[in-house]
Amino acid sequence: MANFITSLDKKNKLGLALIAVALIVLPFVLASAGTAWVRILNFAILYVFLALGLNIVVGFAGLLDLGYIAFYAVGAYVYALLASPHFGLHLPFWVIIPIGAAVACVAGMVLGAPTLKLRGDYLAIVTLGFGEIVRVFMNNLSNPINVTNGPKGITLIDSFKIGSFDLGKSDVFGGLIFSGPIKYYYLLLIVLLAVIVINKRLQDSRIGRAWVAIREDEVAAKAAGINTRNIKLLAFAMGASFGGIAGGMFAAIQGFVSPESFVLTESTMILAMVVLGGMGNIWGVIAGALLLSFVPELLRYTVQPVQEALFGHAIIEPEVLRMLIFGIALVLTMRFMPAGLWPEARHRREMEAKREGKK
C-alpha cells in the first residue's frame, strides 16, 4: 500500500485526496436530503461487498453461481442468532462476524464440493437450488425447535457496539450530528477499502492466474499442475466468506432479518451487478453494484412526479414502471456494451478481437 502511494505522481495524489474528502463529506450531503439516502448508500456498499464476493466465483474462476445470496443469508442469520433476544445471546460483533464468515465459508465448500465436476448451465441450476434450499430452511426451521423463527424473522438484533459507543445510535461530535447510518457508513467505507485491497491482491496473485486458467481450459490447467479441485473450492469458499461478512453487517444495520430478504431475485441482481459492471474487473463490479443499487431508488422517487407532470396523474403504477425502465436499461446496456460498463482489460480486448474478426 505504501509503495502504491509513493508510486503515484502529484496529479494522482491530488485526485486521490479529492476522492477521499468527497467520500468523507458524502453522508452529510446525503443526510440533508434525508437519512433514507444514507441508508440507501449503506445498502449500496453492502451490495458492493456482495458483488465483489460473487466476482471471485463468477468473474475470476468462471463458475456461474445463481444462489450466492444464500451466503449472505447465512452470515445474517448467524449474526441475528448470536446477538438478539431470540436465544438471549448478545456476543460482540468482532466475535460474531468472523464466525459468520467461517460458517458461510463452510457453506461455500458444502456447495462447492459436490458441484466440482459441473460447469455452465448445470452448475447454475445446482447453485440456484442451493440458494432456495437455504431460504426454505430459514423459513421452516421454527419447528420442532425454533431456530430461525420462520417467516416472522428475528427482530431486535444488536447494533455494533464498542464499549458504550453504539453505531446504531446518534451522537454529536463537534456540533455535527452523527446519526446511526452515518456511523455505519464510515465503518462500511473502511471495510470496503480492505475488501478492495484483498480482491486486488487476489487477482494479481498466483491463485488469481490459476482461476483464469481453470476458466479457460481445465484439462490444460491440470496438465500445468494446478490442483483444480482445491483452487475451485477456494473460489467458492472465499466468495462465500465475503457474502457472510456482508450478511452479518446487514443484520446489524437493519436490526431485523427474515427469509424474505434472501430471495432468488437478490441472487440474480448481484449477478447482474457483476455482469453489467464488467466481469472480472474489480472497479467495473463496484460501479455495477453502485449503479444497480441507486438507479432503482432514484426511479422510485422520480417516476411518480414525472408521470404527474406529464399526464396530470399516474397512468402506470410506479413500482411496475420502475422495474420496467430498469429492465430495459439493463437489456440496452448489455446489447451495446456486451462486456459490461467497465470490462476487465483482457475481456475487452478479446471482445474487440471478436468484433473485428466478424468484419
Added chain:
Amino acid sequence: MAQALIEVLNLEVRYGGIAAVRGVSFAVEPGEMVCVIGANGAGKTSTLKALARMIPSSGEIHYDHLRVEKMLSHELISKGLALVPEGRGVFARLTIRENLLMGAYHRNDTADIDADLDKIFVMLPRLKEREKQLAGTLSGGEQQMLAIGRAIMGRPKLLLLDEPSMGLAPIMVEKIFEVIKGVAAQGVTVLLVEQNAKLALEICSRGYVMENGRITVADTSANLLADSRVRAAYLGE
C-alpha cells in the same frame, strides 16, 4: 532393453459400457521418440489422457519408479510428465508470457524460470514477438507452439503430445514437427499421438499402430513405413 521411462501394462479405458482402450501395453525408453498412429476413434487420445490421469482407467502405468495410475493429474508435471492436450488448450485470456509462466506453476525457482522463458523465446521467436498479446489472438499453429512451450516450462522428462497437427495448414504442421524434433534433441523423451502417420513416422524411431482400442502392429518407423498394410491403411496408398 534399457529400463523404460514409461511402461504401460494392459491399459483399459471405458466410457460407460463402451471400451475405448482394450488392454494396451507398450513402453518408451529414455530419450526415445515414439508415436502412436491410428484412425479416428482408435483410442489414441484416450490412451494419452489416461497416462496424464485426465480420465480413469484400469491397468498399470509405471513411470520413473512411480505408479501413475494412483496419482492425480496435477501431481504429474512436477514429476516430469507433461501433456500437450488435444486442441492445444492455451489460456486465451492470458498473454503469451503468462501462458508460458502457467507451465511453471508448480515451480518456485524464479531465476531458473526466467532463464527457461528466455530459452523458449530463442527456440520459438514468433512467441517472443507477441509476448504481451493474448493467446487467443494467435493463429492455430502459433497456439500449438505456445502449448508446447508451456509444457516445456515444466521441465518435463516425458512429453505427451496429442495430435499436434490437428487442424493446421501443411506448412505449419512441418514447422511444429521441427519444434518437436528440437525438443527431443534436448533430451526430452517424446510420446506422440498422431493421425498424420507419415510425418509422425518420419520423425519418430518407433511406432505403434492402434485399431479399435488395441495395438495391432509395433515396429520401427522404417519397417512401418515399408509395411504394405500400414501404407494402405494410413498412408493413403
